[in-house]
Amino acid sequence: GENVEQHPSTLSVQEGDSAVIKCTYSDSASNYFPWYKQELGKGPQLIIDIRSNVGEKKDQRIAVTLNKTAKHFSLHITETQPEDSAVYFCAASISGTASKLTFGTGTRLQVTL
């Protein structure tokens, strides 16, 4: 089955700096890669996703890149703000019938003032 690895497990940046979180996946059939943000005591919130037919996607301060050949994808957050502090999870899935998400182990991002 699919296996998703995520690094780093913790990341501390100063406000205004950029943050990068990286994930690798094992199943070459995976073609959908969402990123979730989970704040304390809440469920994961979908913040951005990318499909295998594109290499990069941006939404304001966040962007995701995908390298299908290397089977890795990354989340980039620019101009970080204290409210970006949370746990971020990457996931992989095969789109189509009965899709299930396989998650990475999470990255705790702390944005300091």
Add this chain to the structure above:
Amino acid sequence: DAGVTQSPTHLIKTRGQQVTLRCSPKSGHDTVSWYQQALGQGPQFIFQYYEEEERQRGNFPDRFSGHQFPNYSSELNVNALLLGDSALYLCASSFWGIQETQYFGPGTRLLVL
């Protein structure tokens, strides 16, 4: 437009007991997936329901069972609770045509003593 709702928010049970958790999907969604999130880990897929049938199942024992109702809401049942079942149980809803794009509820935190 209501998002995914889950009840109860918290639950305390003792070993050997049974528990039922409930989920109402986002408006317009017809598919419900359940995930278990242990402390400090990423969510793990339990199973997915569509048209009142279990469509896919993760690596969980038969103690875990579910149901989907005609209004698309769903229940997760866990029998013979073990201490290791203590976790955050997350419900995710999606539209069957794009089931990989899943939106999570706030979760039910289950503590087994």
